[in-house]
Amino acid sequence: MNAPLAASQIDPALLEGLRALLGARVSTSESDRAQHGRDESRHAARLPDAVCRAMSTEEVAAIVKLCAAHDTPIVAYGAGSSLEGALIPLKGGVSLDLTSMNQILSVRAEDLDATVQAGVTRKQLNAHLRDTGLFFPVDPGADATIGGMAATRASGTNAVRYGTMRENVVNLTVVLSDGRVIRTRSRAKKSSAGYDLTGLFVGQEGTLGIITEVTVRLYGIPEVMAAATCSFPTVEAAVDTVIQTIQMGIPISRVELLDDRAIEAVNAYSKLTLPVTPTLFFEFAGSQSGVEEQAAIVEELAKGEGASNWRWSTDADERSKLWQARHDIHWAIRALRPGAKGWGTDVCVPISALAEVIREVRKETSQQSFGTTLVGHVGDGNFHLGMQIDPDDPAEWAKANEINDRMVKHAIRLGGTCTGEHGVGIGKMKFMREEHGEALDVMHLIKNALDPKGIFNPGKVLPA
Structure with a gap:
């Protein structure tokens, strides 16, 4: 499925300019290019012509200016965990690796926010926050970079309580296609001044600008956290339990569904012993009494739908093992075949x-x-x-x-979307017109205005 390795076609003058700027942090080796030409999706790999590793917003702006002067595509690269081909450089050019931009710039506990460079990962941020009593809740499973999570409007297991990246990004620093650097808004909790540029750049998958810094919301770590599992006779019964739980307004932190085949996979891969039937994983958070009350109500709802094997625990190790198994589901499923x-x-x-x-x-x-x-x-x-x-x-x-x-x-x-969190990338472009109608034409206008040369991640998100 992967294209054969091809020689770099980068403009020699551009390569000279990039090396003058970055030195050894510019690579045209086959191994570096191959690493940056693929992601975790089914889509065929395509090699960039060069890989550049930036360490600051100023370097990103300088790289963009050079590439713009040579009409050369740029694809931002983070953890490489995209599932819809968003990182694949379809037209070659420069893969701009932001993982060295991994500084936590400031934590303002009194304001419940933090500013980080784009290459900081969510686990790195939470490790840094451990002694503050705060945490960053958006958890897509992979240890993705915060910049990549913003660019794809990532979500994950905690979204039912804490929301997605859309709700948790306060502001962004973005490099535009001509090298200008903008900040999308202030840190104030609310503002009615101007257009929502933060919302515009969250989820644009590197097609409108390169995100270099992100300010995110933080939350207090709950007093008590408990995990629970229960088995169901059918997937439909499990889903009905979830619907009732949400409609009753029970403030669960997470609720995950795994069908019987997925349970078979996690049992084998993560050494669990769950019954091989459709299963819900829950997490409850709050005070001791609040958690107990939430769990008791959900247990009764589940039993009403024929659930069995209700198990719950506040033990941190048990809870961590359960959620690690859920996060490893991608690899567990791969191991089945x-x-x-x-x-x-x-x-x-x-x-x-x-x-x-x-x-x-x-x-x-x-x-x-x-x-x-x-x-x-x-x-x-x-x-x-x-x-x-x-x-x-x-x-x-x-x-x-x-x-x-x-x-x-x-x-x-049914009023839904072609992708809740994987992003559009290459794979979901063909559904954009059906989902958005004439609004897709407005998206094209925005793209043409912000990236008139089409150098940012060409061939993604918007169908021709």
Whole structure:
């Protein structure tokens, strides 16, 4: 599935300018280019012509100016964990690696916010915050960079209580396509001054500007945290329990659905002993009495839908083991079919439509020759379908593509979106017109205004 290695085609004058700026932090080696030409998606790799490692906003601005002068594409690169090909340099050019921009610039505990460079990872930030009693809650599973999470509008397991990156980014420092540097807003809790530029750049996947610094919201670590699991006779029963929990306003921190195939995978990979049936993972947080009350109500709701094996614990090690198993689900699923190519896709729908779209997806996947798993952050209507495809079987690829298309179109018909958190990248572009209609034309206007040469991550997000 990957393109063969090709020689760098970078303009010699541009390469000379980049090396004068960055020295040894410019590379045209095949190994560096190969590393930056792929991500965790099913999409074929494409090599950049050069890899540049920046260490400051000023360096990023200088790199952008040089590339703009030579009409050379730039693709920002972070942890490399994209699932829809957002990092693949389709037209070559420069892969701009921001992982060396890993400084935590300031933590303002009194204001509940922190400013970090784009290459800081979420685990790094939370380790730094450990002694403050605060934490950053957005948790997409992978130890992604904060800049990458902002660029893709990441979400994750905590979104049902704390929201996504959209709600948790206060402001951004962004380098525009002509090298200008802007800050998108102040740190005030609210403002009615001007357009929402922060919202514009959160989720633009590097197509409008390069995010170099991010100010994020912080939260107090809860007094008590408890994890619970319970098994269900059907996926639908589990989903109905989630819907009732959300509609009752119970302030759960996380609720994750794993179907029976996903439970089989995590049992084998993470050495758990859960019953191999559709299962919900819950997390409750708050005071001791509040957590106990939340758990008791949810347990009764679950039993009303036929749940069994309710287990819960406030033990930190048990809770960590459970959520680590959930975070490792990508690798656990891959292990079910060694040698297969993973295709992970997601949609998000209004929670009232969640049971319907999941039911239709399961009908589609129940008779397939390749393995499928369904997991999801179902508390906010978002779920993921994982398919393990024989890379040499065109029939399996065709069927997987058909299943993906039907699932997305069904979600859009129900008022949902083609992607809740994976991003558009390459894979979801074909659904943008169906989801957004004439609003897509407005997006093109914005793209043309901010990136008239089309040098930022070309071929992503917006279909031609």
